[in-house]
Amino acid sequence: MRKGASRSRFARPWIIVALSAIVAIGAWHLPRGVRASAQDAAPAANVVHFAADQDYPPFSRRDADGNATGFDVELFRAVAAHAHVQPDIKLQNWTRAVDEVRRGRADVVPMLVTEQRRRQTLFSEPYLHFYHLVFGARGGRYIATLDELDGKRVAVQRGGLAWDELRQRPGIRLVEVVNEPAALLAVEEHQADYALVPSYIGYEALRRYRIGDIVALSPAFFDTEYAFAINPQRPDLVATINQGLREATSSGEAGRLYVQWLANLTPPEETFRAGMLRAAWVIVPLLALAGILLVAGHRAHNRAGSAERRAKHLQRHDPVTQLPNRASFRRTLADLIATQKPFAVIRIDLLELGAVEAIAGHAFVDELLRGLAARLQGQFPIVAKVHDRGFMVAARDAHDADGAQRVMDQILASVGARIEISGLPIEQVACAGAALYPAHGGAAEQLMRASGLASEACAVRPGNGVVYHDALAPDPRRLTQLTELRTAIRERTLGYLVQPKLHIASNRICGAEMLVRWHHPKHGDVPPSDFIPLAERTGVIGEMTLYLVECAVAHLKEWRAQGLELTLSVNVSANDFSDTVLVDRIVQLAADVPGALMLEVTETAVMRDPDKAFAAVDRLRAGGVKISLDDFGTGNASLTYLRRLAPEEVKIDRSFISGVMASEADRAIVRSTIQLAHGVNAVVTAEGVEDGATLLWLGEVGCDLAQGHGIGRPMGVKALTSMPWREP
Numbered sequence: 001m002r003k004g005a006s007r008s009r010f011a012r013p014w015i016i017v018a019l020s021a022i023v024a025i026g027a028w029h030l031p032r033g034v035r036a037s038a039q040d041a042a043p044a045a046n047v048v049h050f051a052a053d054q055d056y057p058p059f060s061r062r063d064a065d066g067n068a069t070g071f072d073v074e075l076f077r078a079v080a081a082h083a084h085v086q087p088d089i090k091l092q093n094w095t096r097a098v099d100e101v102r103r104g105r106a107d108v109v110p111m112l113v114t115e116q117r118r119r120q121t122l123f124s125e126p127y128l129h130f131y132h133l134v135f136g137a138r139g140g141r142y143i144a145t146l147d148e149l150d151g152k153r154v155a156v157q158r159g160g161l162a163w164d165e166l167r168q169r170p171g172i173r174l175v176e177v178v179n180e181p182a183a184l185l186a187v188e189e190h191q192a193d194y195a196l197v198p199s200y201i202g203y204e205a206l207r208r209y210r211i212g213d214i215v216a217l218s219p220a221f222f223d224t225e226y227a228f229a230i231n232p233q234r235p236d237l238v239a240t241i242n243q244g245l246r247e248a249t250s251s252g253e254a255g256r257l258y259v260q261w262l263a264n265l266t267p268p269e270e271t272f273r274a275g276m277l278r279a280a281w282v283i284v285p286l287l288a289l290a291g292i293l294l295v296a297g298h299r300a301h302n303r304a305g306s307a308e309r310r311a312k313h314l315q316r317h318d319p320v321t322q323l324p325n326r327a328s329f330r331r332t333l334a335d336l337i338a339t340q341k342p343f344a345v346i347r348i349d350l351l352e353l354g355a356v357e358a359i360a361g362h363a364f365v366d367e368l369l370r371g372l373a374a375r376l377q378g379q380f381p382i383v384a385k386v387h388d389r390g391f392m393v394a395a396r397d398a399h400d401a402d403g404a405q406r407v408m409d410q411i412l413a414s415v416g417a418r419i420e421i422s423g424l425p426i427e428q429v430a431c432a433g434a435a436l437y438p439a440h441g442g443a444a445e446q447l448m449r450a451s452g453l454a455s456e457a458c459a460v461r462p463g464n465g466v467v468y469h470d471a472l473a474p475d476p477r478r479l480t481q482l483t484e485l486r487t488a489i490r491e492r493t494l495g496y497l498v499q500p501k502l503h504i505a506s507n508r509i510c511g512a513e514m515l516v517r518w519h520h521p522k523h524g525d526v527p528p529s530d531f532i533p534l535a536e537r538t539g540v541i542g543e544m545t546l547y548l549v550e551c552a553v554a555h556l557k558e559w560r561a562q563g564l565e566l567t568l569s570v571n572v573s574a575n576d577f578s579d580t581v582l583v584d585r586i587v588q589l590a591a592d593v594p595g596a597l598m599l600e601v602t603e604t605a606v607m608r609d610p611d612k613a614f615a616a617v618d619r620l621r622a623g624g625v626k627i628s629l630d631d632f633g634t635g636n637a638s639l640t641y642l643r644r645l646a647p648e649e650v651k652i653d654r655s656f657i658s659g660v661m662a663s664e665a666d667r668a669i670v671r672s673t674i675q676l677a678h679g680v681n682a683v684v685t686a687e688g689v690e691d692g693a694t695l696l697w698l699g700e701v702g703c704d705l706a707q708g709h710g711i712g713r714p715m716g717v718k719a720l721t722s723m724p725w726r727e728p
Contacts, residue, residue, distance in 0.1 A: 046084070046085045046086060047085070047086045047087075047088050048080060048085045048086065048087055048088065048107045048108060048237065049088045049090070049105075049106045049107045049108070050073075050076050050080075050087050050088065050089045050090070050106070050107065050108045050109070051090050051091070051092060051097040051100055051101065051106040051108070051109050052068070052070070052072055052073060052089075052090075052091055052092075052097060052109060052110055053091070053092075053093075053094040053097060053179065054091035054092055054093065054094075055178075055179050055181065056070070056072075056094070056179060056180070056181075056201070057070060057181070057201075057204050057205075057208060058070055058071055058200065058204045058261045058262060059071050059072040059073075059110065059200070059201075059261075060072045060073050060091055060110070061091070062091060068089045068090075068091045070261065071257055071258070071260075071261035071262055072110040073089060073091075074257050074260075074261070075127070075248065075253075075254060075257050076089070076108065076110070076228070077089075078244075078248040078253040078254065078257070079228075079241060079244035079245050079248050080244060081244075082243070082244040082247035082248050082251070083240045083241060083243060083244030083247075085240065085244075090106075093178075094157070094159065094160075094179065095158070095159045097109050098111065098159065098229075101121055101229050101230070101231055102120050102121055102232070104231050104232070104233040104234075106231065107230065107231045107234055107237060108228045108229065108230055108231070108237070108241065109228070109229045110226065110227070110228055110229070111226070111227075111229045112130055112161050112198075112224045112225070112226055113126060113224060113225040113226065113227050114161060114164070114224065116164070117229065120232070121229045121230065121231070121232050122229070122230040122231070122232055122234075122235060122237075122238050123227045123228065123229055123230060123238075124227045124228040124230060124238060124241045124242050124245060125227065125242050125245060125246075126225035126226055126227040127226065127227060127228075127245060127249075127254065128225075128226040129223060129224070129225060129226065129326075130198045130199070130200070130222070130223075130224045130225075130226045131198070131199055131220035131221065131222060131223045131224070131388060132161070132162055132196055132197060132198055132199070132220070132221045132222045133196075133197070133198075133199050133202055133216040133217075133218055133220065133221070134149070134154075134194050134195070134196050134216070134217050134218035134221070135183075135184055135187060135194065135195045135196075135197065135202050135214050135215065135216055135217065136187060136193065136194045136195070136214065136215070136217045137187065137213060137214060137215075138213050138214065138215045139359070140194075140217055141217070142217050142218070142354055142355045143194065143217050143218040143354075144218070144219065144354075146165075146166070146169065146172075146221065147536065147575060149166075149169075149171075149172050149194060149196075150169070150171035150172055150539075150575050150578035150579065151171060151172075151173070151578035151579070151580070151612060152172065152173065152193040152194055153173045153174075153175050153191070153192045153193045153194070154166060154172050154173065154174060154175060154192060154193065154194050154195070154196055155175040155176075155177050155182070155183035155184075155186040155187060155191070155192035155194070155195040155196070156174060156175070156176065156177070156180075156183060156195070156196050156197070157176075157177055157178070157179050157180045157182075157183060157197070158176040158177070158178070160180065161222055161224060162196040162197065162222070163176065165222065166196065168538060168539055168540075169538065169539030170539055170542045170543070170579060170581070170582070171539055171542060171575050171578045171579040171582075172539070175191060175192040180195075180197040180198065180201040180202075180205070181197075181201060181204070181205035181208065181209070183195035183196070183197050184197065184202060184205040184206065184209070184211060184214055185205075185209065185211075187214055188209075188211050188213070188214055194217070195214075196221070199216070199220070199388075200262060202216065203362070215357060215361065215362070216354065216357055216362070217354060217357075218354050219353070219354050219388070219389055220387070220388045220389065223387075228241055228245075249315070254315070255315045258315070315327070316328040318384075318385035320366045320369055320370065320385070321369050321370050321373035321385045322373075323373050323377070323383055323384050323385040323391070324383075324384040324385070325384065325385060325386060326384070326386035326387075328384065329382075329384035329386050329392060329394075329444075329448075330444045330445070330448070331444075332382060332384070332394060333345065333394060333444035333447060333448070334444050336394060336396065336437070337437060337442065337443070337444065340438075341396070342399040342400070342436065342437055342438065342439075343394060343395060343396045343397075343398060343399070343436075343437050344394070344395040344398035344399075344403065344404040344407060344434050344435065344436050344437070345392065345393075345394055345395075345434065345435045345436075345437070345447040345448060345450075345451045346392065346393045346394075346395060346398075346404065346407060346408055346411060346432055346433070346434045346451060346465075347387075347390070347391075347392050347432065347433050347434075347448070347451040347452050347454070347455045348390040348391045348392070348393070348411055348412070348415060348430055348431075348432050348455070349389045349390045349430060349431050349432070349433075349455050349456075349459065350372075350389050350390045350415070350428050350429075350430050351389075351428075351429045351430060351431060351459065351462055352428060352429050353365060353368075353389055353390075353428075356368065356426070360424075364421060364422060367421045367422060368419070368421050368426060368428075369385070371419050371421060372391070372415060372419065372428070373385065373391065375414055375415075375417075375419070376391060376393065376411070376414065376415070379410070379411075379414060380393050380395065380411075382394035382395075382396075386448070387452075390430065392448065392451070393407070393411060395407045398434070398436070399436075400436065401434075401436065401467045404434035404436060404465075404467050405434070405465060405467060407434070408432040408434055408465030408467075409465065411432060411465075412430055412431075412432055412463060412464070412465060415428055415430045416428060416429065416430060416463065429462045429463060430462070430463070431455055431458040431459050431461065431462055431463065431464060431465065431466075432454075432455055432458065432464075432465035432466075433450075433451045433452060433453065433454025433455030433456070433457065433458055433465065433466050433467075433468065434451055434454060434465060434466070434467045434468065435447045435448075435449075435450035435451040435454065435467075435468045436467070436468070440468050450468040450472075451468065453468060453472045453473070453474070454466045454467060454468040454472060457472050481526075481530075481531065481534060482534060482538055482540065484520065485518070485531055485534065485535060485540060485544075486540055486543065488518060489540070489543050489544055489547050490543075492547070494516065494517075494518055494544070494547065495516070495517040495518060495519055496514050496515060496516050496517055496548060496551065497514075497515050497517055497714035497715055497716060498512040498513065498514055498515070498568070498714065498715060498716070498717055498720050499512055499513050499515060499707060499712060499713070499714045499715070500512045500707070500711055500712040500715075500720055500723060501513065501567075501685060501705050501706070501707045501711070502695075502705060502706045502707070502711045502712075503704070503705055504695065504698060504699040504703060504704065504705060504706055505699065505704075509566075509712075509720075509723050510566065510567065510705065511566045511567030511568060511569065511598075512566065512567075512568055512569070512720055513568075513569040513571075513600065513707065514548055514551070514552055514568060514569065514570050514571075515528075515714050516528060516532070516544065516548060516571075518531055532544075536573055536575055539575070541573045541575050541576065542575060542576055542579050542582050545570065545572055545573065545576045545582065545586075546582060546585060546586070548570045549570055549586050549589055549590075549597070550589060552568045552570050552597060553589045553590065553592060553593055553597060555568060555717055556568055556592075556593040556596045556597060557592055557593055559721070560593065560596070562721075564721065565596075566596070567595075567596050567597075567598050567626070568596065568597060568598065569598040569599070569600050569628055570597070570598070570599055570600065571599075571600045571601075571630070572599045572600065572601050574601075574613070576616075577601070577612050577613045577616040577617075578612050578616075580616075583616045583619055583620060584619070586599075586620065586623075586625065587619065587620060587622075587623030587624075587625065588623075590620075590623055590624050590625045591623065591624065593624075594624035595624055595626065597624075597625050597626065598625070598626040598627070598628050598648070598649065599620065599625055599626070599627055599628065600628040600629075600630040600651070601613070601617075601627065601628070601629065601630060602629075602630045602631050610644075613645075614644060614645070617645060626647075626648040626649065627645065627647045627648055627649070628647055628648065628649035628650070628651060628685075629642065629645060629647040629649070629650050629651065629682075630651045631651065631653045631687075632650050632651055632652055632653060632673060632677075642676060642677070642680060643680065646680050646681075646682075647680075647682050648682055648683065649682055649683050649684075649685055649705075650673070650676075650677035650682045650683075650684050650685070651684075651685045651686075651687055651707075652670060652673050652674075652684065652685070652686050652687060652703075653687060653688075654687040654688025654708070655688075656669055656670055656673075657670070657686050657687060657688040657689060657694065657698075657708070658688050658690065660694060660697070661693055661694055661697065667697075667701075670686070670698075670701065670703075671701050674701060674702050674703055675702075678702070683704040683705060684702075684703050684704050684705065685703075685704065685705040685706065685707055686698050686703050686705070686706050686707070686708075687707050687708060688707075688708045689706040689707065689708035689709075689710045689711055690708055690709055690710040691710050692710070694710070695710060695711075
């Protein structure tokens with residue numbers, strides 16, 4: 001039993017006794033006709049089999065008597081009543097529940113909506129939005145992107161959305177657990193570094209198990225709709241369930257259930273004394289209510305009406321800030337669009353909110369959001385809370401890009417101004433994105449999406465705002481591009497060229513650099529700037545690196561058999577250095593060509609996680625792999641990393657070489673870099689050499705190697721081996 005659990009159990013019997021007494025008294029004093037109708041109601045003939053996870057609080061679980069309950073369960077009961085169907089509710093293992101609805105043995109299972117799941121089952125209209133958070137030890141490292149989980153042990157529920165997403169990232173070490181609450185326990189028990197679970201489940205698990213040292217350490221990931229998955233063999237049920245869901249919502253039942261199960265997941269401070277006091281405060285009001293029911297039923301009706309109004313308010317408002325929520329803001333935008341007058345939709349993202357929560361806690365963040373909401377409401381008439389990282393504003397006075405920019409500047413200044421929360425001064429860093437009606441969309445969702453894309457584009461420039469433009473529109477080809485890229489790697493159709501390196505003193509080609517290329521069968525040549533960032537974000541970069549290394553080693557072995565002593569370089573990512581399995585595999589491959597394989601890494605990649613980078617470099621170098629420090633001079637800590645990395649090669653960035661003959665400053669930088677590199681026993685390669693004069697000067701100042709169009713453009717491997725090896 002967990003710490004604190006034994007104390008809280010003393011309070012519950014008093015509450016149960018009180019509730020039971022009041023339910024009995026209330027039922028006895030119901031009108032006789034009502035009691036009779038409730039007892040005599042005939043079961044509906046149309047049975048709908050509902051399955052859900054048996055341990056997924058607050059959505060589905062068993063109560064103390066073993067009965068199914070939770071938000072999903074009670075909502076479906078309400079939906080079934082409105083839809084005039086008989087619910088047959090069964091709680092079981094999650095994987096089995098999903099399998100049963102796909103095979104037609106269950107009719108309805110609540111789950112997150114993904115494209116893959118849409119192909120396997122039908123879905124009702126969504127009734128919630130889920131997002132996932134990374135949970136870890138209080139004071140732990142803030143996780144801004146999923147890339148930062150590479151090399152970490154991350155607990156996820158097997159078969160869940162996070163499991164589906166993270167298993168595509170080979171650098172992350174998955175710790176598979178039976179359910180999502182168990183992921184939090186795995187972090188608490190040091191079996192995992194982080195847990196990636198839905199926010200509702202995470203906060204409920206913290207409350208349920210009284211975990212005080214685990215907090216959310218990330219922004220929201222995987223914003224996903226939540227709905228009833230429906231047996232694909234029963235398409236007739238979709239309309240039935242949707243109708244019941246709409247009626248449960250309009251009647252206020254869905255809102256009341258939301259308040260009961262989801263509106264407040266703050267972990268309680270439970271003690272025996274608090275439990276007894278809570279029992280007393282429950283018994284007294286309930287007994288009083290029973291008396292009121294006996295003498296004045298209309299007062300109870302008024303109270304019920306008040307509760308219903310509160311529930312309806314929460315359906316349209318954020319429970320923390322009381323600002324309009326997404327659904328309400330969408331209606332407001334529709335009304336503005338109906339006037340056909342131009343306006344701007346502005347999204348504000350608070351960039352450090354996760355870090356504040358990690359340090360100060362969830363309650364502190366709620367206070368901060370309430371304070372900022374009040375500040376914005378005092379300046380702008382239409383403010384909403386539609387996402388977890390910030391706010392949205394509709395600016396009716398912003399008719400063009402300049403007007404939108406002025407409003408964003410005003411908002412950012414307001415949000416960034418110091419605010420005092422619980423006696424602590426806080427300054428928030430934010431970014432903003434704006435979309436204009438009608439230029440960027442004629443519907444509310446289009447405008448909200450465009451402002452989100454603009455804000456995302458501005459995230460790298462904190463404190464600034466960007467107005468949406470066509471270049472920010474995502475390429476629809478990206479929907480399938482990742483799958484097609486994986487296919488190209490696995491089928492070994494992903495291409496590459498090699499660019500020669502010249503040994504300046506001997507005028508001899510001494511090696512080359514591999515440059516990945518992708519000729520798409522439908523779209524033609526895809527620029528590396530398009531697919532390499534995609535590969536890095538999704539974890540496919542490791543597969544690509546391994547493929548290129550395998551090809552490089554094959555060529556090196558062939559060249560050695562021909563008596564050609566050449567080196568071949570492959571560019572690597574920071575993610576690659578985090579993947580110990582990949583590093584070990586590269587060492588195994590390089591054992592056949594010791595000293596001939598070189599990996600090129602940039603200063604920026606090393607700076608992302610220096611400890612991992614240096615550990616990987618030491619392992620690679622011990623295995624006979626050479627290290628090249630690419631684009632030297634463009635990073636922020638060149639001397640530090642040059643000394644610690646001790647590379648076999650330093651490559652001077654082309655930005656210093658292209659104008660070296662016309663710039664004394666560039667010449668001084670290049671001379672100094674050559675001396676520094678030679679000081680750590682590295683050879684120096686100048687990139688971007690285009691002409692003979694530059695090549696001659698580089699030789700005079702002691703540069704070792706040259707690479708660029710003046711030496712040779714990227715070419716096929718056969719073309720490289722046919723080049724003259726020495727000056728005639």
